[in-house]
Amino acid sequence: MTAPVRVRFAPSPTGRPQVGNIRTAMFDWLFARHTGGTFILRIEDTDVTRKVEGAVEYIMEGLKWLGLDWDEGPDVGGDYGPYYQSQRLDLYKQAAERLVEQGNAYYCYCSPERLEAMRKEQVARKQPPGYDRLCRNLSPQETAAKESAGIKPVVRFKVPTEGQTGFHDLIYGDVVFENSNIDDFVMLKSDGYPTYHLANVVDDHAMKISHVIRGEDWISSTPRHILMYRAFGYEPPQYIHNPLILGPDRSKLSKRHGAMSILEYRDDGYLPETMFNFIALIGWSLDDKTELMTRQQLVENFSLERMGKTGAIFNKEKLDWMNGVYIRSLTIDDLTQRALPFLDKGLPENIKRPLDVDYVRQVMPLIQERAKKLAEIPELTKFFFTEELNYDPALLIAKNMTAESTLKTLEVASQRIQPLSSFNEEVLEALLRPLAEELGIKAGQLFSPLRTAVSGETATPPLFEMMEVLGKGRCLKRIDEAVAKLKKLSS
Ligand code: GLU
Numbered sequence: 001m002t003a004p005v006r007v008r009f010a011p012s013p014t015g016r017p018q019v020g021n022i023r024t025a026m027f028d029w030l031f032a033r034h035t036g037g038t039f040i041l042r043i044e045d046t047d048v049t050r051k052v053e054g055a056v057e058y059i060m061e062g063l064k065w066l067g068l069d070w071d072e073g074p075d076v077g078g079d080y081g082p083y084y085q086s087q088r089l090d091l092y093k094q095a096a097e098r099l100v101e102q103g104n105a106y107y108c109y110c111s112p113e114r115l116e117a118m119r120k121e122q123v124a125r126k127q128p129p130g131y132d133r134l135c136r137n138l139s140p141q142e143t144a145a146k147e148s149a150g151i152k153p154v155v156r157f158k159v160p161t162e163g164q165t166g167f168h169d170l171i172y173g174d175v176v177f178e179n180s181n182i183d184d185f186v187m188l189k190s191d192g193y194p195t196y197h198l199a200n201v202v203d204d205h206a207m208k209i210s211h212v213i214r215g216e217d218w219i220s221s222t223p224r225h226i227l228m229y230r231a232f233g234y235e236p237p238q239y240i241h242n243p244l245i246l247g248p249d250r251s252k253l254s255k256r257h258g259a260m261s262i263l264e265y266r267d268d269g270y271l272p273e274t275m276f277n278f279i280a281l282i283g284w285s286l287d288d289k290t291e292l293m294t295r296q297q298l299v300e301n302f303s304l305e306r307m308g309k310t311g312a313i314f315n316k317e318k319l320d321w322m323n324g325v326y327i328r329s330l331t332i333d334d335l336t337q338r339a340l341p342f343l344d345k346g347l348p349e350n351i352k353r354p355l356d357v358d359y360v361r362q363v364m365p366l367i368q369e370r371a372k373k374l375a376e377i378p379e380l381t382k383f384f385f386t387e388e389l390n391y392d393p394a395l396l397i398a399k400n401m402t403a404e405s406t407l408k409t410l411e412v413a414s415q416r417i418q419p420l421s422s423f424n425e426e427v428l429e430a431l432l433r434p435l436a437e438e439l440g441i442k443a444g445q446l447f448s449p450l451r452t453a454v455s456g457e458t459a460t461p462p463l464f465e466m467m468e469v470l471g472k473g474r475c476l477k478r479i480d481e482a483v484a485k486l487k488k489l490s491s
Contacts, residue, residue, distance in 0.1 A: 005037025006210050009063075009070070010200070012044045013055035016261035017062055019314060020215060020245050020253070023279050027213050027242065029068045030280065030302040040207060041073030044200070045086045046193050062262035066272050066279075067295065072207075080207040085199045092194035095202045095232070096155040096187050104231035105187060107153035108135040109146040130183030131156065155188035157197075157228060165223040170240040170304050172216075177223040185224055197221060201228045204237055211238045211304075240304055243312045245282055250313075258316030269342055269374025271330075274323040283312035291318075292325060324372045335368060336361045339377045343385075346378025351385045359384075362469045366461035384470065389456030389478065393485040398448040401441075406449045407486040409439060413450060414479045423472040428464040453482035 009025040011017060017025075032039035041063070043056055056074070063070070072078025082088060099105035108131070110118075115131070122129050136158060138146070146153070159182045166176035187198040194202070204212060219241050229236040247257035260268070265275055273295070280298050281291065284307045293301070327335065336357065343355055367380045383389060397406050416431055417423075436446040451463050454475050460466055467475050 003208070003210050005032060005035040006040065006208050007032050007037060007213060008040040008042045008204070008207060008209050009068075010042045010044050010203075010214075011059050012047060012050065012196075013052060013059065014047070014050040015052050015055055016263070017059050018261055019259055019279060019282070022062060022066070022262050023245065023282055024214055024242065025063060025068055026066070026276070026279050027240075027284065027302075027307070029070075030298055031211065031213065031304060032071075033299045034302040037210070038071045039068075040078065040080075040209070041070040041083060042203060042207070043074055043084045043086075044196065045084055046089075046092075046199050047196070048193065058261075058263065065263065065266055066276050085194075085203065088199070088203065089192060089194070091206065092188060092198050092202055093192060096194070096198060099157065099187070099228075099231050100155060102231065103158070105155050105157050106136055106138070106184075107143065107146075108156045108184075108186075109138075109151045109153045110134060111151075128181065131185075133184055136184060152190040154186045154190050156184040157187050157224065157231070159184050159224075159227060165226050167222055167226050167236065167239055169219070169222075170238060171243070171307055171309055172219065172241055175219060175222070177220075179223075182223060182227075187228075197224050197228065201225050201232070201234075205229070205232070205234045209237050211240060213240045213242065216241045216243050240307065242283055242307065243309055245312045245314050248313055248315050253314050257314055258319070259314060267375070269376065270319070270323050271326045271338070271374070274319070274326045277326075278319050278322055282314060283308055285311065291322070320372045327371050327374070328368055330368070332361055332364050332368070335364045339364060339374055342374045343378050343381070346375065347382055347385055350387075351382075355385070359469075366465055366469060370461070383455045383457060383460075389481070391452060391456040393482070393489050395452045395458055396449045396482055396486060398445045401445050401449070403486050403490040405441075407483055407490065409441065409446055410449055410453060410479050410483050410486070412439065413446065414476060414483070417472065417476060417479070420472065423475075424468045425464040428467055432464075449482070450479070454478045 007028040009028050011021060011025075029039050031037065041060075043059075045051055045056070060075070070076065072080060072083065074083045077083075096105060100107065110131075118132055119129060135153075135156070160179045163179050164176050165179055165182070166174055169175050185197060186195050188194055203209075222239060222241075226236055245253045245259075247253050247259075249257075253259045262275070266272070276295055277291075277293055277298070280293070280302075284302070286293065286301050286306065330338070340355065340357070340360060343360065344353065347355075363381050363384045367377060371377055371380060393403075396410075397403060401409075413432065413435065416435060420427060420431070432446060432450070433443060436443045439446065447463050448458070450467075451460055452458060454467055454470055470478075
């Protein structure tokens with residue numbers, strides 16, 4: 001019988017989680033949901049010097065935004081808590097002491113100065129760095145002397161000096177390290193805090209973790225963990241190390257490639273659906289070609305076997321494309337609701353708030369095809385909301401037209417629009433297309449000044465649809481303003 005799947009995301013609250021961390025959480029979550037297992041959030045906050053205020057909240061908010069809900073964790077509790085390592089210090093201390101008693105670990109009294117001098121010497125001699133094991137064989141008398149001098153020791157693990165330590169990784173296969181390359185690492189610091197290694201092993205065992213999914217950068221720590229598992233007499237979990245995420249140029253992922261912390265994507269107007277789909281496909285694939293997958297499809301199809309050693313590429317262009325796809329798939333009501341906070345924040349301050357939600361709803365279909373991110377929507381739509389358009393009147397003048405001919409054209413257009421009793425796309429089309437013909441100009445020579453007049457811009461949604469949403473009053477006012485600008489220009 002295999003043990004039930006219990007996986008944990010174990011972030012250290014040292015900053016804002018990046019895509020790589022979140023991908024780990026996502027694989028944990030997908031694996032748990034696919035197998036009907038348990039997803040645990042554990043905060044590894046024992047490195048007091050690196051703790052960042054607000055990081056835990058930020059991590060939780062990011063996970064929640066993506067819908068990565070945890071079954072056990074700091075706020076929801078669970079049978080294996082507490083889920084903050086800083087609240088489990090006694091457990092680590094007892095575990096370390098147990099290994100000392102068993103002869104698998106020892107107290108080390110070396111001062112930071114001595115360790116630093118040792119390190120410098122190793123560098124100078126081009127020797128591999130690592131503790132020289134001075135305290136490994138202290139006699140009881142020597143130990144007693146150090147103790148009575150009041151020196152607070154650390155606890156180090158006694159790594160065998162010979163042989164090998166290996167483990168089987170689901171992605172990397174059999175990984176083997178020479179014990180001679182592993183130094184007697186610290187398990188418990190002199191202030192009573194555990195190191196990552198000790199706390200990680202103690203908790204993974206105590207919380208009955210079945211699979212450890214984490215970044216490849218932890219591979220070199222794993223043999224130390226295996227050694228500790230053996231010393232404790234515990235069964236180690238299954239290991240699944242994920243390759244680091246790379247940019248399209250195969251260099252380490254950085255800001256330059258468009259990498260940000262998770263909530264920055266939210267604030268930039270990426271949809272959580274997009275991020276979920278996109279991140280899940282960094283290093284996992286269904287069949288090497290399927291790009292669009294819903295959360296449900298990912299849960300149904302997720303398997304550890306299809307995680308790869310390669311292909312963990314972060315492609316910002318793909319992300320933007322995918323977000324466009326998801327934005328286009330939203331209903332207008334949904335898009336409106338999601339766009340509102342962005343409009344509120346991004347539209348010029350002089351635009352009256354609260355925004356008219358019905359009007360926003362009318363505007364949305366016009367930009368749904370074009371918007372790649374929600375944060376672009378204010379810029380794409382601001383002319384729908386603003387009272388005053390500031391544009392260069394020269395933009396009103398189409399090819400082979402002059403200020404005067406444009407002015408006349410717009411005046412006629414305005415006159416013809418005025419009596420319209422209904423003002424919609426079809427009516428405008430039926431009115432304006434023949435008008436160009438009547439005036440003996442090309443359609444573009446009428447439409448392009450009209451477009452600029454009503455929007456102040458040259459690239460916009462389709463003219464008639466846009467005019468319909470803007471409404472007759474606003475369009476006429478703007479056409480008249482354009483006429484006035486042209487008059488100034490030609491006088
Ligand atoms: N606290 C470690 C981190 O921040 C956890 C690594 C692991 O999953 O073992 O990534």
